[in-house]
Amino acid sequence: xxxxxxxxxxxxxxxxxxxxxxxxxxxxxxxxxxxxxxxxxxxxxxxxxxxxxxxxxxxxxxxxxxxxxxxxxxxxxxxxxxxxxxxxxxxxxxxxxxxxxxxxxxxxxxxxxxx
Amino acid sequence: xxxxxxxxxxxxxxxxxxxxxxxxxxxxxxxxxxxxxxxxxxxxxxxxxxxxxxxxxxxxxxxxxxxxxxxxxxxxxxxxxxxxxxxxxxxxxxxxxxxxxxxxxxxxxxx
Numbered sequence: 001x002x003x004x005x006x007x008x009x010x011x012x013x014x015x016x017x018x019x020x021x022x023x024x025x026x027x028x029x030x031x032x033x034x035x036x037x038x039x040x041x042x043x044x045x046x047x048x049x050x051x052x053x054x055x056x057x058x059x060x061x062x063x064x065x066x067x068x069x070x071x072x073x074x075x076x077x078x079x080x081x082x083x084x085x086x087x088x089x090x091x092x093x094x095x096x097x098x099x100x101x102x103x104x105x106x107x108x109x110x111x112x113x114x115x
Numbered sequence: 116x117x118x119x120x121x122x123x124x125x126x127x128x129x130x131x132x133x134x135x136x137x138x139x140x141x142x143x144x145x146x147x148x149x150x151x152x153x154x155x156x157x158x159x160x161x162x163x164x165x166x167x168x169x170x171x172x173x174x175x176x177x178x179x180x181x182x183x184x185x186x187x188x189x190x191x192x193x194x195x196x197x198x199x200x201x202x203x204x205x206x207x208x209x210x211x212x213x214x215x216x217x218x219x220x221x222x223x224x225x226x
Contacts, residue, residue, distance in 0.1 A: 001160070033214075042203060042216045043158070058213070092157050103148050104205075104214060106157035 002027055002097045006107030013083055013114050020079045021110045023093035028073035030096075033104070034066070037090040046091075049076045083114045118142075121204055121217030128194055129225050136220045137188040138204035146207040147180050147187040148214070153200045161202075162189070194224050 003026040013019050023032060034046040046066055047055040055068040069077045080087055090109040097105040121138045128134060138147070146165055150158035162173050164180035164187060171178055177190045187206075191198055204217040 004157075006157075042218045044216075045213050048213070094157075097160075101163050103160040103163040105160065106150075108155075109157045111155070 001099050001103075002029070002095055002105045004093060004095065004105060004107035006093055006110055008110055009108065010111040011113070013112065015084050015114055017083055018079055018081045019083065019112060020077050021091055021093075023076045023078070023107055025074045025095055027099075030073070032070065032076045033094040034068065034076070034078045035092045035094060035106075037092060037109070039089070043092065046078070080112065083112075085114045088112055088114045119204060119206055119215050119217040121220060123220060124218065125221040125223070127223045127225065130194060130196060132194055134191040134194055134198075134222060135188060136202060136204075137186060138206070138217045139186045140206055140215075141185070142206075142208065143184040144206035145184070145209055147178070148205040148207070149176075149178050149187070149189045150203045150205060151200045152203065152219075158203055191222075194222075196224050196226055198222060199224050 005024045007022045032049045035043045036046050037043050045058050046061045047057045049055045049068050049070040051070045051073050065081055067079045090111050092109045093107045094104050118141045119138050148163050149161045151161055152158040162171050162178040167184045168182050169180040175192045180187055201219045201221050203219050205214045207214050
């Protein structure tokens, strides 16, 4: 399967600050996906990031709060802006993975705590 | 939007027992995926299903894509302690469209 490196693996941040999460894939992929997993909950899609175009955000998520970059076919970043304790979650990137029979492979996640 | 109902929410079983969990959808899906998530890790793909009626195995795991395309189940046979974790189903309406995840089944296996 694709190998996804996600950084940082965890962070504790002050409210009002911003954190940028990086996702690096070992192969070129068309679409990269960013998910949020709140404590004890399932995964919720934040946005889909295509190289060379603006990300497509799901209902309830906006670009000002979660700006995304996709500078090339192997890399993306998600920024959590102006954080509040409600943003404390695990943030995961994912790609459609032809090496796993087109299932979706996930990074190991970034565990964010906002204090 | 689509809704996925996954059950049970949690299971406590003895080592060696078989386990079954399922997901039902309000919409038709073309793809069903089953994932396992260990603490501090991202979900790991277990089985992918692409055809109605398809039955696929991966070691002690077996999953089926329901005939109506609105449901799927996952069975784990002869459970072992390392099966502990959260299992998620996920459905996809069409290739390349968003995944919808179930709420997860927390599995505990007592040695």
